Structure formats: structure tokens, C-alpha cells
Amino acid sequence: MAATFYGLMARFDTAPEIYHAAQQVRDAGYKNWDCITPFPVHGLDGAMGLRRSNVPKFSLLGGLTGFTTGMSMIWFTGAFDYPLIVGGKPYFSPLFAFPISYELTILFTAFATIAGMFILNWLPQHYHPVLKSKEILRGLDDAFYVVIEARDPKFDLNRAKALLSQAGAKEISELEA
Amino acid sequence: MAHAHTDHSAPAILAEVKPVAFPRATLVEKNRSFSWVTEKICGIIEGPTPRWWWIAFAVSGFLASFTVAGIIYLVSTGVGVWGHANPVNWAWDIVNFVFWIGIGHAGTLISAILCLLRQKWRTSINRAAEAMTIFAVVCAAIFPVFHVGRVWFAVLPGYLFPFPNANAIWPNFRSPLEWDVFAVSTYGTVSVLFWYIGLIPDLAILRDRFYRAGDKIRSALYGFFAMGWRGSNRHWSNYEMAYLVLAGISTPLVLSVHTIVSFDFAVSLLPGWHTTIFPPYFVAGAIFSGFGMVLTLMLPLRAIFRLEDLITQYHIDCMCKIILATGTIVGYAYGMEFFIAWYGSNPYEGFAFINRAFGHYAWAYWIMITCNVVTPQFFWFKRIRRNIGLVWILSIFVNVGMWFERFVIIVTSLARDFLPSSWGYYSPSAVEIFTFFGTFGVFGVLFLLFIRFLPIMPMAEIKAVMPQADVHGGHDKH
Numbered sequence: 001m002a003a004t005f006y007g008l009m010a011r012f013d014t015a016p017e018i019y020h021a022a023q024q025v026r027d028a029g030y031k032n033w034d035c036i037t038p039f040p041v042h043g044l045d046g047a048m049g050l051r052r053s054n055v056p057k058f059s060l061l062g063g064l065t066g067f068t069t070g071m072s073m074i075w076f077t078g079a080f081d082y083p084l085i086v087g088g089k090p091y092f093s094p095l096f097a098f099p100i101s102y103e104l105t106i107l108f109t110a111f112a113t114i115a116g117m118f119i120l121n122w123l124p125q126h127y128h129p130v131l132k133s134k135e136i137l138r139g140l141d142d143a144f145y146v147v148i149e150a151r152d153p154k155f156d157l158n159r160a161k162a163l164l165s166q167a168g169a170k171e172i173s174e175l176e177a
Numbered sequence: 178m179a180h181a182h183t184d185h186s187a188p189a190i191l192a193e194v195k196p197v198a199f200p201r202a203t204l205v206e207k208n209r210s211f212s213w214v215t216e217k218i219c220g221i222i223e224g225p226t227p228r229w230w231w232i233a234f235a236v237s238g239f240l241a242s243f244t245v246a247g248i249i250y251l252v253s254t255g256v257g258v259w260g261h262a263n264p265v266n267w268a269w270d271i272v273n274f275v276f277w278i279g280i281g282h283a284g285t286l287i288s289a290i291l292c293l294l295r296q297k298w299r300t301s302i303n304r305a306a307e308a309m310t311i312f313a314v315v316c317a318a319i320f321p322v323f324h325v326g327r328v329w330f331a332v333l334p335g336y337l338f339p340f341p342n343a344n345a346i347w348p349n350f351r352s353p354l355e356w357d358v359f360a361v362s363t364y365g366t367v368s369v370l371f372w373y374i375g376l377i378p379d380l381a382i383l384r385d386r387f388y389r390a391g392d393k394i395r396s397a398l399y400g401f402f403a404m405g406w407r408g409s410n411r412h413w414s415n416y417e418m419a420y421l422v423l424a425g426i427s428t429p430l431v432l433s434v435h436t437i438v439s440f441d442f443a444v445s446l447l448p449g450w451h452t453t454i455f456p457p458y459f460v461a462g463a464i465f466s467g468f469g470m471v472l473t474l475m476l477p478l479r480a481i482f483r484l485e486d487l488i489t490q491y492h493i494d495c496m497c498k499i500i501l502a503t504g505t506i507v508g509y510a511y512g513m514e515f516f517i518a519w520y521g522s523n524p525y526e527g528f529a530f531i532n533r534a535f536g537h538y539a540w541a542y543w544i545m546i547t548c549n550v551v552t553p554q555f556f557w558f559k560r561i562r563r564n565i566g567l568v569w570i571l572s573i574f575v576n577v578g579m580w581f582e583r584f585v586i587i588v589t590s591l592a593r594d595f596l597p598s599s600w601g602y603y604s605p606s607a608v609e610i611f612t613f614f615g616t617f618g619v620f621g622v623l624f625l626l627f628i629r630f631l632p633i634m635p636m637a638e639i640k641a642v643m644p645q646a647d648v649h650g651g652h653d654k655h
Contacts, residue, residue, distance in 0.1 A: 040641055123405055139408050140385060
């Protein structure tokens with residue numbers, strides 16, 4: 001089967017190099033491109049021009065759901081389904097319902113945050129051209145890569161290669177899809 | 178005073194402000210490279226199983242069988258096999274529960290609170306400490322779950338979890354014991370999630386290394402849990418945010434868990450339990466005991482796997498100082514309890530504390546004071562913090578002391594009820610003793626499996642705090 005061309009993968013050896021390369025690729029106006037780094041490089045989000053992550057929106061939604069679940073569960077069991085006087089206390093009060101609602105807020109926030117991270121990152125994704133490349137072993141170990149996808153509207157093989165070499169790439173390889 | 182020489186004609190503004198430059202401790206010594214970190218951590222998993230591992234595993238497995246035997250006997254016979262009897266109806270079960278839960282708190286402190294406080298030294302110990310948290314919660318959960326006797330009643334007729342019982346009555350949500358069910362199960366779940374999220378990038382490294390080495394089965398197993406992680410910075414961006422949110426919610430969580438555990442006692446009317454100081458006092462004690470356990474576990478690992486460049490003397494100093502600080506808070510709380518008992522002029526309260534220190538359980542009280550108040554004071558001295566063997570021994574004293582703290586609080590108050598006619602003396606039964614010591618085996622088995630099959634340190638996080646990770650090459654300028 002003939003392999004289709006996916007994009008270019010350029011290696012950089014240090015964190016400052018990838019940082020400056022990312023700034024140049026960003027300024028060249030590419031949209032479908034990425035950096036592969038062994039660890040979250042501090043400041044690279046800005047160099048890539050990424051916006052703030054949307055994960056906290058999922059977290060907030062999860063937290064609100066958790067708190068509501070806690071309060072309504074305790075109201076339902078104690079004041080609606082089987083009202084029972086215990087120690088002369090009210091059937092329902094937000095005060096005694098608070099600790100459990102607080103815990104459920106945290107529980108649901110945790111699940112929502114992680115779900116949000118997976119959804120936004122489109123994971124699990126066990127097949128990807130980058131993973132197929134032999135370079136991934138170093139990409140997770142100690143090397144830094146810029147990947148520019150061929151589907152980017154501005155993509156032109158020679159110009160992209162020139163940009164990456166000029167940015168100081170040590171090695172440029174072609175990725176197949 | 179600085180203002181004494183101020184010229185009143187001109188405002189006193191310095192031309193240039195030079196902040197004091199504190200020398201930053203190196204977190205990875207000997208100027209190691211990124212791939213040295215990868216090789217070091219992955220090498221532990223990829224290498225052959227060491228003989229000491231099998232010996233330790235066999236010993237832990239044997240010890241764990243005590244717990245298994247203890248709970249089988251308990252479930253088949255009844256809770257009477259434990260030594261509780263009027264007036265001491267709470268004893269080793271809840272002592273052990275609080276002890277293990279407390280141990281877990283250091284893991285969350287390291288992974289969450291120190292993350293928010295940007296304490297970068299946390300990176301090399303947080304993975305193992307989080308694993309410790311999870312396994313400690315497992316050991317803790319054994320006691321409340323099995324104290325219901327017919328263990329299935331914990332869930333279905335809703336002794337613990339909210340399912341209606343035979344008379345369609347729901348659990349009592351006004352009770353801190355029910356809050357505890359939610360606090361501890363949330364704590365366990367969130368700890369596992371946090372730990373797993375941290376593991377994803379490291380599992381991806383193992384996936385690819387095993388793939389290149391031709392081990393397709395292990396590659397597939399690690400790969401399944403790595404979720405196809407490829408180190409994309411677009412992913413890291415969301416990942417870092419998720420990690421920060423998890424750290425942000427785990428911080429109030431860990432504080433709430435031991436607070437709610439302390440409510441189990443503080444909302445009762447029993448002298449010695451009914452005190453408002455309990456929540457901060459319990460949280461400090463939990464962190465104290467947890468760091469004791471972190472040192473007990475990490476110092477041997479450091480020696481066996483030659484991790485001195487990753488867990489440096491600076492790391493050990495930091496942990497010793499946290500033990501010193503929290504141990505001193507605990508010591509202050511012990512003193513304050515006595516002061517309030519005297520100042521509050523409640524004769525029962527006064528008696529409870531005099532009885533703790535000089536009554537039938539005075540031996541336990543003084544073990545507690547020695548281990549928890551005296552032991553940490555040694556960490557004032559640099560020479561002691563640099564003596565690894567001594568630090569390890571002192572960390573064990575901390576663990577022992579914190580177990581006795583819970584024993585003293587719980588048993589001394591119950592054994593001397595309001596009326597002398599209901600006084601008693603509690604001793605554990607053989608079943609309880611075996612069940613408790615067996616939990617160290619359960620913990621050992623789980624922890625040994627962890628160090629054999631999972632990366633014991635977060636490689637990506639360690640690399641991120643190394644000087645080479647700075648995009649502005651900051652290490653050259655200083």
C-alpha cells in the first residue's frame with residue numbers, strides 16, 4: 001500500500017531551540033502543526049500561540065453537578081423518600097448535607113477534568129503518524145520535534161523545509177500517514 | 178531604624194532594587210542529561226527481577242496472609258472475634274483505619290499542595306508517595322468495610338453506602354461516620370485518578386521502548402494505558418491544565434478527609450474527643466506520619482537503585498524539615514489539649530487528660546510523646562539529617578508514635594466512662610493483632626509490585642525541572 005505523505009518532522013536538540021523554532025513556525029502562519037516534547041516545556045504554549053486550555057470549563061461543570069448531586073441525594077433520602085426524625089434534627093439542612101456535597105463536588109470535578117483532558121486531546125488515539133515514526137522514541141526521551149502537517153493550507157514542501165532548516169533543525173524527516 | 182536618615186525633601190525611593198539572590202538547590206545532581214533520567218528509571222523496570230525483590234515479595238505475601246486469614250475468620254464467625262467490649266467499643270479497627278489514612282496524606286500533600294506552592298523538589302518523590310497514598314487507603318479501607326461483620330452489608334443494605342436497608346431506611350447523613358464514607362472513597366478515587374494522569378507520559382515511554390526491544394506484549398499493555406500519548410505540546414497544554422486543576426481540588430480534599438475523620442471523634446460528647454482543635458491537629462498529624470512513611474520507603478529505594486542523584490540530600494532535608502514542623506504542631510496540640518482541659522474547668526475533661534498521662538494507658542501515652550514530640554526535634558540538626566541511617570530509624574519512630582497517638586485518643590477516653598461502674602481495660606485479641614500486622618504485608622505486596630512494573634519517578638516531571646529544560650537557558654546566566 002502506498003503510504004500517503006503526512007507532513008514534516010524536524011528535530012531540535014534543546015529546549016531553547018524548540019522554543020525559538022516554534023515562534024518562527026507560528027509567525028510563518030501555519031495552523032496544522034505541533035511540537036513533540038518529552039516534557040511540558042515552560043513557555044512553549046505562548047511560543048506556539050496556543051490559547052488557554054478549556055479543561056477548567058469541564059471542571060466547573062463537573063463540580064456544579066457534584067454539589068447538586070450531593071444536596072439533592074441527601075434531600076431525597078432524608079426529606080422526601082423516607083422522612084425520619086433523628087436526634088430531633090431537621091429532615092434536611094444544607095449544613096449537615098454540606099460535607100458530603102463538598103466531597104462529591106471534588107469527586108465529580110476530578111472525573112470531569114480528566115474526561116475534559118481526554119476529549120480535548122482526542123485521546124485515546126493509539127494510531128498516529130508521529131507514533132509510527134522511529135523518532136518517537138527520542139521524542140519522549142530527550143529530543144524535541146516540530147511537526148508541520150501537509151494538510152495545512154499554507155503547506156509547501158520546499159518552503160516548509162527551508163523554514164525548519166533556517167530555524168535550526170538538526171534533521172528533517174518526512175512522515176507517512 | 179531605616180527611616181532615621183530619610184531626607185524629608187525627597188521621597189525615599191531607591192534608584193535600583195536588588196532582590197536577594199537565594200542559591201537554588203540543584204534537584205538533579207551531577208548535571209545529568211534527559212536520557213540519563215529515562216535510562217535510570219526505565220532500567221529498573223526493564224532489568225531482571227532482583228533477588229531481594231523476590232525475598233521481600235515472599236515475606237510481604239506471607240505477612241499479608243495474616244490479614245486474609247483474620248478477615249476470613251471474622252466474616253465467618255462475627256465481629257466478636259475482635260477484642261472490643263463495653264465500654265471500649267471502638268479500638269484497633271478505627272485506630273488502624275486512621276493510622277493508614279493518615280499515612281496516605283503525605284502523598285497527596287506532595288502531589289497537590291507542593292505542586293500549588295511550586296516546590297519543585299516534589300517531582301522525584303511524588304510518584305512513589307502517591308502510590309503509597311493509594312495503597313495506604315486500601316489498607317485503611319479494610320477496617321471500616323470489615324467491621325460491619327457481614328461485609329456485603331456494607332453495600333447492599335447500606336451500612337456504609339447509601340442504599341436503603343431492609344426497612345427502606347437510608348443511612349443517616351447527619352452522622353460524620355457517613356461523611357467519612359464519602360470522604361474516604363472520594364479520596365481513594367481521586368488519588369488513583371491523579372496518579373494515573375501522572376503516569377500516562379511515562380507509560381508512553383515504556384510502550385515505545387518495549388516495542389523497539391521487540392516485546393510486543395508488554396508494549397501493548399503499557400500502550401493500552403498510555404492512551405496513545407505522543408508528547409504533543411497541544412496535549413501537554415491541556416494535560417498541564419488538568420494536572421493543575423487536580424492539584425487544586427486535591428488540596429481541599431486532603432484537608433477535608435482528615436478533618437472529617439477527626440469529626441468522628443470531635444462531634445461526640447466524650448471527654449478527650451469533644452475538642453475543636455481536632456481538625457487541624459489531625460491534619461498535621463497525618464502529614465507528619467505520612468512523611469515518616471515516605472522516608473521509610475524512599476531511603477531504602479534510594480540506596481538499592483542508586484538514586485542519589487535524583488533524591489538528593491536537599492530532598493531529604495526538605496522532608497525532615499516538614500516532619501519537624503508538623504511534629505512540633507502535633508506537640509503543641511498535645512500541650513494545648515491539656516491547657517484547655519485545665520482552663521475549661523470541666524472535671525471530666527480534666528480527668529480524661531490526667532488519666533491519659535498517668536492512668537492505666539500511661540505507657541502508650543509516653544511512647545506517643547517520645548516518638549512524636551521528641552523524635553522530630555532531632556531534625557533541627559544538619560548532622561542528623563545527613564545521617565541517612567539515623568533518619569530512617571527516626572522515621573520509623575514517627576510511624577510508631579502516630580499509631581500510638583490514635584490508640585491513646587480512642588482507647589483512653591472510652592476505657593474510663595463517666596461512671597466508674599462502666600470502666601474497663603481493653604486489650605486486642607489475637608485476630609486483631611494478626612489482621613493489623615498483616616496489612617503491612619498487603620501494603621508491601623502492592624508497593625513491591627509498583628516498583629517492579631511502574632516507573633517509580635515521573636520522568637517527564639523531573640526533566641521539566643532540570644536546568645536544561647529552561648527555554649531561556651537560565652542556568653548559564655547565574
